Amino acid sequence: MVGHAGGATTVEVGMQVDRKIIEELEAIAKGCVRIDEPMARHTSLGLGGPVDIFVEPPDGAALKQCAALVAGEGIPLTVLGRGTNLLVRSGGLAGAVVTAGSAFTDLARTEDGIRAGSGIALTRILGFCVECGLSGLEGLAGIPGSVGGAVVTNAGSFGVSMGELLTEVVVFEPGGSSVSMPAGELAFEYRRSHLPGDSIVEVVSIALEAADPESVQVRQRETLEKKWKSQPAGMRSAGCVFRNPPGRSAGKIIDEIGLKGTRIGGAVVSDLHAGFILNDRGATAEEVEELIGLVRSRVREETGIQLELEVEIVGRRRH
Ligand SMILES: Cc1cc2nc3c(=O)[nH]c(=O)nc-3n(C[C@H](O)[C@H](O)[C@H](O)COP(=O)(O)OP(=O)(O)OC[C@H]3O[C@@H](n4cnc5c(N)ncnc54)[C@H](O)[C@@H]3O)c2cc1C
Known part of the structure; x- marks a missing residue:
């Protein structure tokens, strides 16, 4: 899976990682392959369970080889940038994450x-x-x-x-x-x-x-x-969670119906910009997702507007 447009994407099936594939990836990207790597380390929200295989290829050629190997084996593939538009669920990601950060740097x-x-x-x-x-x-x-x-x-x-x-x-x-x-x-x-x-x-x-x-x-x-x-700088977030409906600001709509400061566990709607949901007290991904759902249903009830996601939600729910 390589996510291109925003919106919810779910990988449902867990993977049994074949040792041979790990060895082949290691041969291409020496010292840059990790197993069960917590995605929380790689997202701006600081959330997300482990991905089966995490590869940080040192250059573009290695990235291409790793991606070809993974995709050729039918393993779901996610390319990661800086993880600032992603909410990864606690059950983590099936398959492989390949990061572009060290690969394409010209x-x-x-x-x-x-x-x-x-x-x-x-x-x-x-x-x-x-x-x-x-x-x-x-x-x-x-x-x-x-x-x-x-x-x-x-x-x-x-x-x-x-x-x-x-x-x-x-x-x-x-x-x-x-x-x-x-x-x-x-x-x-x-x-x-x-x-x-x-x-x-x-x-x-x-x-x-x-x-x-x-x-x-x-x-x-x-x-x-x-x-x-106007935005909560220095806080853990994924930026604006919702797309602006045509001609409107999602943040303003959420603010107008009084949802600033609404909290579920460690997840809270920012007091500064209501389009941001923060992980401010050790939230879980599920608390953030639940809060997203709550905001969407309150906005729908009060205004009839169906807010669409700008943030991309990926991964397995924790069982
Ligand atoms: C504090 C804050 C403020 C923000 N403000 C804004 C804002 O003003 N405007 C705005 O638009 N966004 C904003 N964002 C959201 C986010 O920064 C942007 O969407 C950003 O462009 C995502 O880049 P990324 O590298 O983090 O992508 P990621 O979150 O890593 O990935 C996003 C998607 O791109 C795919 N992807 C990444 N790299 C590649 C690649 N090389 N090839 C193929 N697919 C790839 C991933 O698979 C995923 O589907 C903000 C986020 C934060 C935390």
Whole structure:
């Protein structure tokens, strides 16, 4: 499974991990394979049970080989960016998680912007934009994800979204070869992209405008300051849990019906931004999911609006 659009995804079947496959993965990604790795270590919510196999390939070639091996064996595959848009349930994930963070890390200036590996953090990209004097991404300041995650979720804020700035996306399907696609073919929608099949984002080209580095830095800082005032910085969350309904703000709707501060166990609706659900007192994934359900049903009862998920819920329920 490689999740591309947001929304609930559930892997129901547990896996018996074949020792031979682990050895083959070890041979490709030496010292980078872990068994029963807690996903809580790899998500911004700090939640999630173990994944059967966790691989952190050291480079792109190793990632492709690992992904091909896993997919070829019919093992469910999840590509992980920085885990900032995921709620992983306590029963963990069946199959393998392969992380892009150490694999696709190239970053270079191009004639009309930058070319960036999918494993790079957006914050690093923003720093590079200041260094090079490139404008366009300032509205994305403060989004803690990777380039790959931002492409897949078409991350955006303050009127800018990733998809609209991309010119080219190089993807590969496990076992296949790398294909360069004009970004227009990915049919970006609000917080959604349409990558072909189970493809993995490798590298992207982003079109940006030359600008005075200082003014780029000032605009990035302005974005950050607005977010620090309106969002719970430094708390464990996965950002906005719900998509904004057309023309409305999900956070405002939740606030208007008085749900700020609503709590289930260690999970609470943020007092600062009602679209954020925080793990503030050792919540379980189930408490967060229950609170999401409660917010959705209260909003439906009071307004008739069915809130859709922006956060992606994955994994097995704990038995
Ligand atoms: C405090 C906070 C603030 C946030 N603010 C915003 C905001 O303003 N706007 C916004 O849009 N989002 C926001 N988010 C949500 C999140 O940061 C974004 O959705 C981000 O783009 C996710 O990137 P990631 O690397 O963490 O992806 P992950 O959570 O790791 O993965 C997300 C999805 O992308 C897939 N994926 C990741 N990398 C690849 C790859 N290389 N190839 C194929 N599939 C891949 C995963 O399988 C998964 O389906 C916020 C989150 C937090 C915690």
